[in-house]
Amino acid sequence: MTTRVNRRIVLASRPNGAPVPENFRLEQAEVPSPAQGQLLLRNLFLSLDPYMRGRMSEGPSYVAPVGLGEVMGGGTVSRVEISNHPDFRPGDVVAAYGNWQDYELSDGTGLVKLDPALPHPSYALSVLGMPGFTAWHGLLAIGEPKAGETVVVASASGAVGSVVGQIARIKGCRVVGIAGGEDKCRYVVDELGFDACIDRRDPDFAATLKAAVPQGIDVYFENVGGAVFDAVLPLLNVHARVPVCGLIAHYNDTALPAGPDKLPLLSRNILTKRIRMQGFIISDHYGPEFMEFLRQMSGWVGEGKVKIREDIAEGLENAPAAFIGLLEGRNFGKVVVRIAD
Amino acid sequence: MTTRVNRRIVLASRPNGAPVPENFRLEQAEVPSPAQGQLLLRNLFLSLDPYMRGRMSEGPSYVAPVGLGEVMGGGTVSRVEISNHPDFRPGDVVAAYGNWQDYELSDGTGLVKLDPALPHPSYALSVLGMPGFTAWHGLLAIGEPKAGETVVVASASGAVGSVVGQIARIKGCRVVGIAGGEDKCRYVVDELGFDACIDRRDPDFAATLKAAVPQGIDVYFENVGGAVFDAVLPLLNVHARVPVCGLIAHYNDTALPAGPDKLPLLSRNILTKRIRMQGFIISDHYGPEFMEFLRQMSGWVGEGKVKIREDIAEGLENAPAAFIGLLEGRNFGKVVVRIAD
Structure with a gap:
């Protein structure tokens, strides 16, 4: 020994x-x-x-x-x-x-x-553990997507985002991913079945995203923050929901970014569009809800409806x-x- | 004629x-x-x-x-x-x-x-019309105050804020108002029965507010934005709710304020504290809910529990x-x- x-x-x-x-x-x-x-x-x-x-x-x-x-x-x-x-x-x-x-x-x-x-x-x-549960709870309990709505998810090829988008497709939504690079975007559309995927490195990222959501955005699943959120904010619809799951663009920040101060812009959007923005930490939600997740997600994975x-x-x-x-x-x-x- | x-x-x-x-x-x-x-x-x-x-x-x-x-x-x-x-x-x-x-x-x-x-x-x-309905819906349906929680409301002597605070007192909360001037603060505490009221013109406003909420803030009813929100944000508790009703500090803005950009600070607080921030416009909610409001509020006004x-x-x-x-x-x-x- x-x-x-x-x-x-x-x-x-x-x-x-x-x-x-x-x-x-x-x-x-x-x-x-x-x-x-x-x-x-x-x-x-x-x-x-x-x-x-x-x-x-x-x-x-x-x-x-x-x-x-x-x-x-x-x-x-x-x-x-x-x-x-x-x-x-x-x-x-x-x-x-x-x-x-x-x-x-x-x-x-x-x-x-x-x-x-x-x-x-x-x-x-992944799909049957913490990241999958994060996607499932955040999208369904906070995002509350309805069939026909538009769902946008960043980090769309990642552990959480890929599952968010596939669940949203199961729920009958139009799903637009955001990912870093053409190969990831191709995978998100061709393999995961998203309706579209925008490369966040595209120099015309904001305009390209806008063109991909002609009906605006009803649910934005926030994994990122930063420039991606800046592009999403003006596209959010009245009564949009924004589950805040992660902010990877800011995890390495050592100070606040330079101005102008966009906090009042966000508040104004929240007010005038009646947006609900809600953070969550999945460790709050284990227990019976996790068992329900595992039952449902195991079914979807077994049927090939959710891939990882x-x-x-x-x-x-x-x-x-x-x-x-x-x-x-x-x-x-x-x-x-x-x-x- | x-x-x-x-x-x-x-x-x-x-x-x-x-x-x-x-x-x-x-x-x-x-x-x-x-x-x-x-x-x-x-x-x-x-x-x-x-x-x-x-x-x-x-x-x-x-x-x-x-x-x-x-x-x-x-x-x-x-x-x-x-x-x-x-x-x-x-x-x-x-x-x-x-x-x-x-x-x-x-x-x-x-x-x-x-x-x-x-x-x-x-x-x-006022109390039996749009501002009262705004206070009632925003506090109860979005703020969801529980007995023993701390509720902070800005514009505390105004048409909406004064009613928010009085309902929160009825619900058994500790209620701290924010108002502009000593006379308004005195009225809010002595006449309306708030537990405390902080003068937003106090040069030590942020520190005074912090001292008035030793258990942190569970519900912040947002009427104002600006420096008041800056002081509130670090005091929000885990699972705090922020109904966004108005942003009077910004209505006359002609451009975004100078930096740093505090939007990521807000997002980070929303995430790590699992905050729910939700805008609402009361005109969305007329109908049966208004009749229920009118019934309940007429009772409170008749009993002298809510004053205006x-x-x-x-x-x-x-x-x-x-x-x-x-x-x-x-x-x-x-x-x-x-x-x-």
């Missing part, structure tokens, strides 16, 4: 703006031994998600910051190696909230056993680079790290 | 920034004669409300602009002078959507007969000055013009 190694990635320093490789450090430690009532988990897949950027900084947010020298946290799919717990057996595969490392101790709290027949266990980190593309990084040591790439939009699909087979 | 005069106030020119007296012109016309099915109304009281500023400008808003040379519109309490309509008799007193003038023709559409025993018919323009202070301008010719004063916050209570006895 003591000869095995637990590799782990800790927060070495806090980023000033965009994270750099030096903010992370790969360490080695002994593999821990489970006490009575505990399990030893072998992490197989690690989920990388934009919200983790927030945890790298100090200061108030909706998740506590990671301490300097602490292991970075994240969702995992893991295999039970040793069980001193009556509910789990070696070989069980579970979804867990773990860390960027090879092995975890667990007392079983929060573990979700996965069906061993599942063709893609890593889907528990994974962007898999090989090896725990490549997690920092994959995470930095995610914040820069260099990924193509849901970013997952394969830690072990 | 033809010797009588119908005085009326028309929009002479569009304001550039704050309205000035020259934007209005008092004209005289003949009193019109009602055709079959029509009524001649004598306007007794005219309501002046901040939303009218929007109608003086061109450009998209939620109400159509008044044309140059057209009579300014507004809610009135009026007496039927001549009736060629089976449902009305001379002497009936009605609430109407009329104009800034002595006489109106009407075909009866939208008229609401008032109880002749009503001690204050002008209340149909009127700031009455005498004479139609003084309507422009009273309106300019309203936008500058020089009124004290609901602004009504007495046109005739």
